[in-house]
Every structure is written in structure tokens, then in C-alpha cells.
Amino acid sequence: MDLSNIERQRKLMTALPVDEVWGVGRRISKKLDAMGIKTVCDLADTDIRFIRKHFNVVLERTVRELRGEPCLELEEFAPVKQEIICSRSFGEKLTDYNAMREAICTYASRAAEKLRREHQFCRFISTFIKTSPFSLNEPYYGNSASIKLLTPTRIVGKL
Template identity: 70%
Template structure:
């Protein structure tokens, strides 16, 4: 096995190792840890020990589960209308719910916030946020959108030119089970997981193949997209073009 294919090594470190005469994973495992420690980091030393069968990487050393999911963007133009901002909040809530399901998580705490520009001349600054805690964890886009809109309605103030808004999910669980009360306002939806799975599977072929009515069909608002990364695999217009002379 080439040394470049060892987890944590990569091409850059592989070149340095090859200069030292280490071309394969076996040669790396046979290398003195003292020499590795001298020329590389302690992480590479642990990699060598792992190749020898010595457990060095504890579970907590791997990337932890996300503690929150935030979907937020600045608008290309200031938003002044309630319906436009409501559509934006629904869009952010939808994206956040998609990310939550990719993490195989459920959330109980949903927040929405909005603000004007603090640098706008002759305009009073306004920024606010609101949160809702559900009685049971959910990953259903419908629940998350509904909660985000309730938060938005609590903080919306007309007469401002809004620059930015967002939706945040917190308080994650690895399953949707919780103790319910007889009179709880929120009750889990029947076949929710199956429906969201179908929705995600369809939308994986291209963003917004299916969308929720609250997101609107014609968005008068738009996000800032000057630095938007191209989507080569899902958007035909982003594919590189080659001219044949």
C-alpha cells in the first residue's frame, strides 16, 4: 500500500517520507517513532503506532457531532416586505432541516433572527431573535418551518430595510423519542421519517425539485451570491465549458 494512501498522510507528507526512503505503509510502520517524532507531528507518530496495532486514537479525538446548525445569508438587496422575509425564513428552515437529516439528528430548539445593517446611514438599526422549544425532537421540515415562522412573526417589525436573517437548530438527539404529555401542542407526525426520506431522495437529483409552499414560487428576494461556489454535479449551467477551435 503506497504511503500516500495512509489515513492522515496525504500527498504532501508522502513526498517528504519518500525522500527519507519510506514509500509504503509497511515501511512507515517499521520506522522508528523517535525519528518520526523528530521530523513530523505527534499525530503522525500516532499513525505509525496505529499501523503497528497500538490503539492511540480515542473516540473523542474524532469529529464530534454538531451541536447546532445555522443557515444564514446576507440579502442581495434589502428586504422591506413581510412576505419576502417570510419566504426567506422558510427557505433557511428548509435548508437547516435538510442538514439535520444528513447528520441523522433530531432537534428540539429552533430559532430565527433578522437584522438591518448597522452601517446604514440615516437608518435606525434593528435586530432581534426568537426561539421555540418543541416538546419532542423532530427532523421533519414541516415542523421546523412552522416553528421558524412563529419565531419570525414574533420579531418582525415593518418599516425597516433588512440586510440579513437566519434560522438555527439546537438541542440535538439521535432519535425522535421523548416523553409526551396528553395535552402537548405538538405531536409527532405519522410516517414523518419516510416522507422526509422520499423528499431528500428526490431533491438529491437537484436542489428545489420539490419545495414547500412557504418558500414561494417566484422569489423577489435573493441571497448574496458573489462568492457562491459552483455546483458542478447538480447544476448544468455551472459545468465548465471548453471551446474547440
């Protein structure tokens, strides 16, 4: 559907109830309805000062957007992640060295997959283990190890 035509936009906005607008929930919708604002068109035509006085800045921006005034800049590209975290809590106590090593390798493999998918490289690795802070029978234990890689990589065998 082509919405570049202003008349077509207005016709559609007149036909849509205000609760069809993204971000307008039941509570706001009921309040708008009580104020006589029943359609998307009614909302778009409402004075900005009135909206600001009775609602929040988010609804004000929504009204401005409905009028064709861009309020939020679109990002062409998502910002590059500074870290990738792969962690898990185990349902039972894990004390076997080989089982812990296998779990760490599995998470390193998942991290490498994410790195490759995002065309990124790793230059710093951290791993941690800790016991449940809620255990009544045993003291809490936590430890971690970190290393800076000489050469950034995304190869699982080097992580």
C-alpha cells in the same frame, strides 16, 4: 480482501508507496523519501522516536495505527447536535415584510426536516436579520428574536 492475516498485511504494505497513506501529503512524502522511507511498510517499521522528532504527532499516530495499535477511539454514535442552523445571505436587499416572512418560514421548514431526520425536537428558536456591514450608503442594522417553546416540537407549523 481479508487483511486479518499479518503476512498479507506486510505484503500489501511493502507494495504500497508511502504517499498512499491517508494524511501523508506531497511535502511529508518527499521528506520521508529523502530519509529512505519509501513504502508503507518502511513507515510502519520506522522508530517512533524518529517520527516524533522529525514530524508531528499525527504522523506518529498513523505509524502506530499501521502497526495495529489503535490510537483514536471510534464513536459508535455521533454526538447529538445541540443546535441546528438554517441561514442564508440574500444577493439583494430584502425589505418587503411578506418576502422576509416567507424566507423565515422556508428556513423553519428546513430546520424541521433536519430535526425529524435526526429524531430531535426543538425547544428554543432564534431568528435574526441584519443589513450588510459593508454597505457604504446605509447604516448597519441588526435585530433578533428568540423564544423558548413550552413544548418541544419538530412540527413546522409550530416553529
